[in-house]
Amino acid sequence: VVSGDTSYTGKVDRQRLWDRHLTLAGYGALPDGGVDRQAMTPADAEARRQLVAWASDIGLTASVDAIGNLFLRRAGRRDDLAPVMTGSHLDTQPTGGKFDGAFGVLAGLEALTALAEAEVATTRPIELVIWNNEEGCRFPPTTMGSSAFTGHLPLDQALDARDRQGIRVADALDEMNRRTQVADTRILGGSLFAYLEAHIEQGPRLEEAGYPLGVVTGIQGLRWFEVEVLGTESHAGTTPRANRRDALQAAVTMIHELAARCSDREDILRFTVGRLDVSPNAPNTVPARVRFTIDLRHPDAESLQHYGDLIAPLCHELAGHCTVAVHEQPVSQPIRFDADIQRLLCECADSCGVPYQLLPSGATHDAKWLSLIAPSGMLFTPCAGGLSHNTRESADPDDLARATQVLTAALKRLANDV
Amino acid sequence: VVSGDTSYTGKVDRQRLWDRHLTLAGYGALPDGGVDRQAMTPADAEARRQLVAWASDIGLTASVDAIGNLFLRRAGRRDDLAPVMTGSHLDTQPTGGKFDGAFGVLAGLEALTALAEAEVATTRPIELVIWNNEEGCRFPPTTMGSSAFTGHLPLDQALDARDRQGIRVADALDEMNRRTQVADTRILGGSLFAYLEAHIEQGPRLEEAGYPLGVVTGIQGLRWFEVEVLGTESHAGTTPRANRRDALQAAVTMIHELAARCSDREDILRFTVGRLDVSPNAPNTVPARVRFTIDLRHPDAESLQHYGDLIAPLCHELAGHCTVAVHEQPVSQPIRFDADIQRLLCECADSCGVPYQLLPSGATHDAKWLSLIAPSGMLFTPCAGGLSHNTRESADPDDLARATQVLTAALKRLANDV
Numbered sequence: 068v069v070s071g072d073t074s075y076t077g078k079v080d081r082q083r084l085w086d087r088h089l090t091l092a093g094y095g096a097l098p099d100g101g102v103d104r105q106a107m108t109p110a111d112a113e114a115r116r117q118l119v120a121w122a123s124d125i126g127l128t129a130s131v132d133a134i135g136n137l138f139l140r141r142a143g144r145r146d147d148l149a150p151v152m153t154g155s156h157l158d159t160q161p162t163g164g165k166f167d168g169a170f171g172v173l174a175g176l177e178a179l180t181a182l183a184e185a186e187v188a189t190t191r192p193i194e195l196v197i198w199n200n201e202e203g204c205r206f207p208p209t210t211m212g213s214s215a216f217t218g219h220l221p222l223d224q225a226l227d228a229r230d231r232q233g234i235r236v237a238d239a240l241d242e243m244n245r246r247t248q249v250a251d252t253r254i255l256g257g258s259l260f261a262y263l264e265a266h267i268e269q270g271p272r273l274e275e276a277g278y279p280l281g282v283v284t285g286i287q288g289l290r291w292f293e294v295e296v297l298g299t300e301s302h303a304g305t306t307p308r309a310n311r312r313d314a315l316q317a318a319v320t321m322i323h324e325l326a327a328r329c330s331d332r333e334d335i336l337r338f339t340v341g342r343l344d345v346s347p348n349a350p351n352t353v354p355a356r357v358r359f360t361i362d363l364r365h366p367d368a369e370s371l372q373h374y375g376d377l378i379a380p381l382c383h384e385l386a387g388h389c390t391v392a393v394h395e396q397p398v399s400q401p402i403r404f405d406a407d408i409q410r411l412l413c414e415c416a417d418s419c420g421v422p423y424q425l426l427p428s429g430a431t432h433d434a435k436w437l438s439l440i441a442p443s444g445m446l447f448t449p450c451a452g453g454l455s456h457n458t459r460e461s462a463d464p465d466d467l468a469r470a471t472q473v474l475t476a477a478l479k480r481l482a483n484d485v
Numbered sequence: 486v487v488s489g490d491t492s493y494t495g496k497v498d499r500q501r502l503w504d505r506h507l508t509l510a511g512y513g514a515l516p517d518g519g520v521d522r523q524a525m526t527p528a529d530a531e532a533r534r535q536l537v538a539w540a541s542d543i544g545l546t547a548s549v550d551a552i553g554n555l556f557l558r559r560a561g562r563r564d565d566l567a568p569v570m571t572g573s574h575l576d577t578q579p580t581g582g583k584f585d586g587a588f589g590v591l592a593g594l595e596a597l598t599a600l601a602e603a604e605v606a607t608t609r610p611i612e613l614v615i616w617n618n619e620e621g622c623r624f625p626p627t628t629m630g631s632s633a634f635t636g637h638l639p640l641d642q643a644l645d646a647r648d649r650q651g652i653r654v655a656d657a658l659d660e661m662n663r664r665t666q667v668a669d670t671r672i673l674g675g676s677l678f679a680y681l682e683a684h685i686e687q688g689p690r691l692e693e694a695g696y697p698l699g700v701v702t703g704i705q706g707l708r709w710f711e712v713e714v715l716g717t718e719s720h721a722g723t724t725p726r727a728n729r730r731d732a733l734q735a736a737v738t739m740i741h742e743l744a745a746r747c748s749d750r751e752d753i754l755r756f757t758v759g760r761l762d763v764s765p766n767a768p769n770t771v772p773a774r775v776r777f778t779i780d781l782r783h784p785d786a787e788s789l790q791h792y793g794d795l796i797a798p799l800c801h802e803l804a805g806h807c808t809v810a811v812h813e814q815p816v817s818q819p820i821r822f823d824a825d826i827q828r829l830l831c832e833c834a835d836s837c838g839v840p841y842q843l844l845p846s847g848a849t850h851d852a853k854w855l856s857l858i859a860p861s862g863m864l865f866t867p868c869a870g871g872l873s874h875n876t877r878e879s880a881d882p883d884d885l886a887r888a889t890q891v892l893t894a895a896l897k898r899l900a901n902d903v
Contacts (some may be wrong), residue, residue, distance in 0.1 A: 300580060309752055
């Protein structure tokens with residue numbers, strides 16, 4: 068691989084990149100500085116419209132596919148070749164921040180803007196993509212747009228998903244496209260030469276190690292469980308302990324023991340009980356039913372299997388007088404990013420003079436699906452305290468600009484690789 | 486005490502009493518036969534309106550006080566004397582049954598109906614009372630109406646309590662009174678000569694011992710705690726265990742250890758965590774806040790003190806990286822019912838030929854507060870399996886009728902005691 072001239076990366080404009088983050092954060096702004104821009108809401112559509120306007124200033128052409136992924140294309144000298152793609156998502160959690168998703172989109176836009184300003188042409192086309200509904204908090208599942216694009220989620224099923232108000236994706240999508248005013252459509256899916264995604268880390272590792280950049284080695288696997296514990300509702304004042312079938316006490320025993328068993332010395336396993344609902348949930352009634360979720364992640368497939376397989380037997384063993392049912396959602400296996408792409412990203416970081424660390428991703432990203440159809444990779448920037456999915460999510464303007472320079476260099480290299 | 490003629494107790498109508506239970510159970514009926522008639526809901530108001538209609542058929546006059554207690558008064562020959570009072574409550578838990586509360590109200594109505602049909606006049610007036618919001622599940626605290634009536638809960642504080650939708654008691658009360666259509670108001674509080682309350686046992690003792698009636702010796706003490714655990718919301722996939730401030734894991738550790746410490750060999754102590762709310766309660770977010778309640782009961786004041794005093798220190802000790810606040814509601818000391826009233830109830834049971842057992846109450850009742858201002862007592866009937874606060878709560882029509890005969894005899898004796 069030839070290192071080549073990287074002077075065009077000097078066109079990456081730190082201030083413009085930062086200002087655009089603040090402008091986008093105005094769509095769905097929360098009073099405390101956070102962002103509520105859930106997928107296919109009016110705020111999401113308005114943010115897309117702003118992005119299309121910026122893209123049109125540098126001559127990119129816009130189109131949407133059947134699941135609402137938005138593409139902004141820069142032509143190549145040989146425009147029939149498979150494109151290099153980069154991007155992320157614009158939707159957020161209900162109490163999200165300014166950077167999760169938005170940075171990957173704006174970094175891609177800034178890279179294409181820098182190439183345009185430096186008048187650098189590439190052999191392959193480069194496409195900036197905004198994956199629809201990455202968060203999945205309004206319409207499950209997560210990474211809807213990228214999993215439909217790569218053929219892992221049937222389009223009909225995605226279009227038929229509903230939010231808690233009963234609104235279908237198909238209808239929300241029509242409304243978003245009407246607001247966004249992108250007329251051109253394109254066929255769902257297609258081949259690409261490579262995929263790159265920039266993102267805030269959403270974890271504390273880069274900050275703690277003092278690196279401004281991470282080259283991502285892979286994404287940890289995820290197993291998701293719902294546990295339902297059934298007891299008998301009875302009076303808190305009169306029912307002797309020996310006669311109780313207390314669903315909450317049984318659930319507490321299970322969670323307490325599971326947390327102890329899922330406590331690896333290396334602190335790599337992620338074990339989270341994030342949702343727990345008690346019924347009837349009255350102070351003076353022994354609970355009859357408890358439902359809770361377990362979110363379990365590990366970068367190593369065997370470890371994920373091992374820990375996940377502890378859950379159901381342990382819940383049954385600890386149910387006492389209650390009964391318990393454990394349901395598992397489909398498994399997401401750990402993935403490793405393409406070794407050549409990792410090497411390329413390291414070289415580009417070196418050539419831009421940006422220190423970096425290799426690290427796995429704790430969170431799931433659209434890049435997970437893309438890695439199954441094309442060589443893919445990710446760049447991470449630090450975020451203070453590792454906070455994301457939080458209105459206090461933060462990033463440093465210098466870190467964002469440096470990562471964008473590396474992305475620009477890598478996109479140019481890939482787009483000239485024929 | 487003179488035994489006297491009890492032929493008027495023959496006017497107690499088993500079928501009418503039973504039918505009225507089924508009619509009341511129609512207000513707030515659940516599909517499985519249970520009742521959801523929480524305090525000051527439309528269903529609660531409609532049940533009251535039905536009761537006022539029945540009472541008006543036998544010439545009782547209705548009035549409400551400032552906290553929504555409803556009084557149905559039968560005049561005495563000397564109507565200026567302090568009344569004898571009987572009653573209970575009509576509100577239920579969210580998944581309650583047909584008898585908890587309703588029986589005490591309908592037994593009082595049936596007793597007054599029997600006296601009316603037998604044309605028995607009494608020297609003192611007799612008042613049937615429906616205490617507002619005994620359950621306290623919508624608006625804490627429990628026994629709101631009777632504790633305000635007896636001056637143990639400041640009226641302003643009671644009126645200012647809010648449900649989880651933020652609705653104030655004061656506003657819910659206005660709406661209930663409008664629906665109930667009782668125009669007459671009366672001053673909050675006042676002196677009474679004696680108070681009697683009939684209730685289902687809500688425990689398994691009478692059924693297990695084979696007695697149709699219990700004469701209640703007292704009520705166990707209650708301490709009620711709300712524990713709030715504060716952590717930090719963070720991403721389930723990226724936040725290492727060492728960096729987490731997981732409010733749910735901290736709460737689970739506390740509850741697990743408290744349950745172990747509050748496990749007395751004699752199984753007399755009652756320890757219940759009945760309500761637990763997680764925030765933000767999303768499967769892939771480490772919980773930032775958990776609130777849970779502890780309901781702790783024991784018939785012995787010293788034991789109650791001992792176990793209750795363990796709670797706050799243990800929660801603080803086990804909070805880990807989280808912070809915790811423990812709020813205690815005012816303590817309810819164990820109480821013993823008036824010895825003369827207990828003796829009178831035993832004599833009336835004997836004269837009616839109803840076998841009985843003396844026993845303490847596991848549950849709190851409005852009679853607890855009344856016992857602090859007037860000689861008071863309670864009668865219990867068995868309930869299958871000791872189940873209450875449960876849609877499968879049951880009672881036997883014969884047991885209800887026999888207890889009501891005893892109540893009728895006791896009310897007449899007290900109302901002629903000058």
